[in-house]
Amino acid sequence: QKEVEQDPGPLSVPEGAIVSLNCTYSNSAFQYFMWYRQYSRKGPELLMYTYSSGNKEDGRFTAQVDKSSKYISLFIRDSQPSDSATYLCAMSADSNYQLIWGAGTKLIIKP
Amino acid sequence: GAVVSQHPSWVICKSGTSVKIECRSLDFQATTMFWYRQFPKQSLMLMATSNEGSKATYEQGVEKDKFLINHASLTLSTLTVTSAHPEDSSFYICSATENANYGYTFGSGTRLTVV
Numbered sequence: 333q334k335e336v337e338q339d340p341g342p343l344s345v346p347e348g349a350i351v352s353l354n355c356t357y358s359n360s361a362f363q364y365f366m367w368y369r370q371y372s373r374k375g376p377e378l379l380m381y382t383y384s385s386g387n388k389e390d391g392r393f394t395a396q397v398d399k400s401s402k403y404i405s406l407f408i409r410d411s412q413p414s415d416s417a418t419y420l421c422a423m424s425a426d427s428n429y430q431l432i433w434g435a436g437t438k439l440i441i442k443p
Numbered sequence: 444g445a446v447v448s449q450h451p452s453w454v455i456c457k458s459g460t461s462v463k464i465e466c467r468s469l470d471f472q473a474t475t476m477f478w479y480r481q482f483p484k485q486s487l488m489l490m491a492t493s494n495e496g497s498k499a500t501y502e503q504g505v506e507k508d509k510f511l512i513n514h515a516s517l518t519l520s521t522l523t524v525t526s527a528h529p530e531d532s533s534f535y536i537c538s539a540t541e542n543a544n545y546g547y548t549f550g551s552g553t554r555l556t557v558v
Contacts, residue, residue, distance in 0.1 A: 340546060368486070368487070370547075375477075375479055375487040376486065376487045377486040377487075378484065378486045381484050430452050430453075430551050431536070431549070431552050433551075435445075435548075
């Protein structure tokens with residue numbers, strides 16, 4: 333079993349829909365949780381960075397961490413075709429940032 | 444599933460010395476490997492792309508004589524930071540793909556500290 337599980341998709345939704353992306357993990361030591369967005373042939377762009385449990389909101393993006401369930405989510409409101417990309421979750425146990433990555437979910441927003 | 448092993452996880456070296464970072468694909472053939480650099484809480488910056496058996500393609504602003512990349516086999520790529528300086532201290536991450544249509548697999552990263 334991988335330390336971090338993420339459904340690779342593709343996930344296809346209509347424009348304007350709320351998108352929910354998720355990762356589960358097995359290592360209870362993880363404390364730092366990140367979501368990256370990667371467009372084709374580009375490096376991953378950091379979207380959200382959270383420490384420990386709770387919610388964090390930035391514009392149309394909301395990241396949730398539930399450490400008791402070992403489950404993290406990224407919500408995208410009012411989705412746009414430009415949100416079409418691969419979304420990767422990553423997490424680490426310490427500030428040395430040894431990252432454990434999810435496989436990435438390919439998201440397609442249909443106009 | 445696809446796994447990429449990156450070593451070492453962290454390294455401390457003296458200024459002026461060279462450091463080699465390895466990236467191995469354990470269960471697939473990595474026809475293309477990517478090397479990234481990341482500063483704390485920032486996005487990954489692509490440094491170079493390497494295809495097995497070919498010279499690496501470096502992004503603008505990345506010194507190819509300083510960051511030597513070797514991709515001699517379908518399962519191994521190395522990044523050597525030559526004559527390291529404190530400003531080279533960073534987090535280096537590799538990723539690999541057999542076929543871009545199937546996605547990319549990332550290594551766990553290497554924390555380099557130059558003192």
